[in-house]
Amino acid sequence: MSGAPPAAAPRVRAMDVRSLAFWGVIAMSAFGLWTLQRNAVPAALAFPPSTALNLAVLLSCLAVGVWLARRVLRPVQAPPWSGTWLALMWGGLAACGMAILMNGRLLSFWSKALGLEASGAWSAALTAPLNEEAAKAAGVVMLAAVSTRLVRSAADGLVYGALVGLGFQIVENFTYGFNGIVMAGGVEPFAATFQTLWARIVLTGVGSHWAMSAVAGAGIGYLVSASGRSAARRVRVALGCFVLAMAMHFLFDSPLPGGTAGTLVKPLVNFAAAIAVYAVVRRGFRARWAAVSHEETAAGSLTADEARSLSRRGARHRRLRGFRSGPEREAQARLQRLQLALIEERIPERLPAEAAEPWRKAVAAARPAG
Amino acid sequence: MDDFRSAGNAVHGARRIWVPLVVVGVLFALTAVEGLAAKALPDGEALAAGTVIEFGSARQVAVQVGEGWTLDESASDLRSRLVLVRDDVVMQLSVIVFSAGRPDGVREIWDGMAQTMKIEEYRGTEVALGEPAAFDTKWTSGGLQGSLQVETRVGAVYVLPAEDGAQAVEATVLGPLRPDPAVWDAAIAVVDSVAFAGEEGA
Numbered sequence: 262m263s264g265a266p267p268a269a270a271p272r273v274r275a276m277d278v279r280s281l282a283f284w285g286v287i288a289m290s291a292f293g294l295w296t297l298q299r300n301a302v303p304a305a306l307a308f309p310p311s312t313a314l315n316l317a318v319l320l321s322c323l324a325v326g327v328w329l330a331r332r333v334l335r336p337v338q339a340p341p342w343s344g345t346w347l348a349l350m351w352g353g354l355a356a357c358g359m360a361i362l363m364n365g366r367l368l369s370f371w372s373k374a375l376g377l378e379a380s381g382a383w384s385a386a387l388t389a390p391l392n393e394e395a396a397k398a399a400g401v402v403m404l405a406a407v408s409t410r411l412v413r414s415a416a417d418g419l420v421y422g423a424l425v426g427l428g429f430q431i432v433e434n435f436t437y438g439f440n441g442i443v444m445a446g447g448v449e450p451f452a453a454t455f456q457t458l459w460a461r462i463v464l465t466g467v468g469s470h471w472a473m474s475a476v477a478g479a480g481i482g483y484l485v486s487a488s489g490r491s492a493a494r495r496v497r498v499a500l501g502c503f504v505l506a507m508a509m510h511f512l513f514d515s516p517l518p519g520g521t522a523g524t525l526v527k528p529l530v531n532f533a534a535a536i537a538v539y540a541v542v543r544r545g546f547r548a549r550w551a552a553v554s555h556e557e558t559a560a561g562s563l564t565a566d567e568a569r570s571l572s573r574r575g576a577r578h579r580r581l582r583g584f585r586s587g588p589e590r591e592a593q594a595r596l597q598r599l600q601l602a603l604i605e606e607r608i609p610e611r612l613p614a615e616a617a618e619p620w621r622k623a624v625a626a627a628r629p630a631g
Numbered sequence: 632m633d634d635f636r637s638a639g640n641a642v643h644g645a646r647r648i649w650v651p652l653v654v655v656g657v658l659f660a661l662t663a664v665e666g667l668a669a670k671a672l673p674d675g676e677a678l679a680a681g682t683v684i685e686f687g688s689a690r691q692v693a694v695q696v697g698e699g700w701t702l703d704e705s706a707s708d709l710r711s712r713l714v715l716v717r718d719d720v721v722m723q724l725s726v727i728v729f730s731a732g733r734p735d736g737v738r739e740i741w742d743g744m745a746q747t748m749k750i751e752e753y754r755g756t757e758v759a760l761g762e763p764a765a766f767d768t769k770w771t772s773g774g775l776q777g778s779l780q781v782e783t784r785v786g787a788v789y790v791l792p793a794e795d796g797a798q799a800v801e802a803t804v805l806g807p808l809r810p811d812p813a814v815w816d817a818a819i820a821v822v823d824s825v826a827f828a829g830e831e832g833a
Contacts, residue, residue: 282651303753366665369705373672381709409640447743449732609639
């Protein structure tokens with residue numbers, strides 16, 4: 262049995278269930294679900310084998326997408342599960358439901374205003390970037406209002422934006438799986454769903470909603486985080502990211518460039534844009550992490566060895582494996598979690614260093630004697 | 632501007648009340664504005680007698696419209712679907728492309744269409760589709776037609792396969808129980824004019 266007393270770690274919740282934003286996310290998601298089920302449930306009942314295929318493929322994509330977003334897109338450590346689920350729920354239900362409502366109206370406007378020839382080619386590119394990007398970006402703002410702890414950096418905004426977009430992409434693909442059947446006149450419905458999913462996941466999924474929303478989300482994360490930058494600069498960056506996300510969506514839905522090459526190249530361009538934004542965000546986050554880590558090492562909260570291993574998932578695991586399994590390793594794992602919490606607490610630059618004192622004390626209390 | 636205090640996030644204090652309200656308000660306001668903008672424009676465009684409309688993803692289907700028809704622009708999409716209205720008769724023409732697998736004869740196309748109508752049934756709409764009978768037009772052969780009732784509206788549905796078997800046009804005509812026979816005849820004439828590219832008349 263371990264003799265170490267439990268450290269008095271500050272109890273903070275990533276999600277505030279008493280917040281208006283939390284219930285706003287729940288209410289909007291319920292509204293979105295109600296909107297979506299009116300079309301999806303009858304189609305699912307009419308074509309059960311396609312429904313099974315749709316569910317099997319898209320749930321697999323959801324699992325892989327969530328793992329990738331949490332493992333790759335957030336430097337140092339994954340975002341909390343509570344924020345992850347809220348982001349997916351907003352994207353899949355609230356944003357998708359609102360987009361269906363809004364798109365129907367704006368598409369109708371373009372048909373009447375532009376005439377059928379022009380609207381047939383351009384209405385999707387003129388509609389989705391505005392409606393869908395607004396609905397998805399709203400989710401990241403709502404998350405920032407659910408709790409002051411969920412979105413505290415551009416990196417947080419990027420990963421939540423990606424998760425919102427992923428939820429949207431999964432549910433949209435589910436509805437398109439049925440649209441494909443209707444477009445094929447109900448002939449070979451299973452093959453029609455398979456063909457639709459193949460095109461939307463394998464050919465274009467890499468540069469679709471998750472990539473656009475990650476870019477917009479990074480801007481929102483930068484806007485709301487206490488990064489020490491002026492409000493004007495934060496607003497400019499957020500607007501710039503949102504406009505870039507809209508431009509990516511416009512390109513994605515645009516009839517130009519057309520043909521098979523265009524269909525394949527456009528998602529790759531979007532993917533490259535998202536990766537470029539990710540690289541900038543990651544560099545900024547890691548620079549801040551290194552600065553805080555250096556300060557906390559000087560303050561004695563971390564040893565140099567611990568600081569070196571703390572910022573990388575693999576290095577953290579390797580360090581833990583250096584301790585005997587059992588109470589010794591568990592104590593080190595607990596110390597590592599508290600040190601991560603301490604550094605994360607100090608990521609917002611405008612917070613005074615002394616505000617993290619309870620975390621420092623918790624780290625000191627958790628450090629095994631000797 | 633110190634808008635963070637000890638939160639580390641700009642959405643703190645009273646902002647956690649009004650920010651979500653503004654976000655949701657903006658989304659619904661956008662929805663309302665788009666709806667009003669769409670309603671501000673006329674629903675359809677009256678078509679001159681003899682107008683030929685080409686539709687489908689490659690504009691591969693042509694149809695000739697007689698006098699008195701209006702094209703419902705908000706319900707139509709030149710890539711796949713035309714919706715024509717005359718008095719209280721509504722006609723929908725849809726191009727079906729069998730990209731995922733070719734049907735084994737026109738009966739399979741009919742059965743597929745019947746299955747897609749089940750979506751409406753599961754939605755709670757009363758749909759009654761009659762047994763199909765052979766139907767040929769000026770430009771297509773080997774088609775099928777049958778009676779159709781959707782709630783209180785009655786009419787007919789037509790399946791017109793292309794010669795190559797890679798696509799078809801499905802046409803539904805629905806009107807009141809006792810439509811003006813002249814309008815009904817005009818609807819049949821529109822169906823009769825459907826032609827695929829490469830075929831005579833297109």
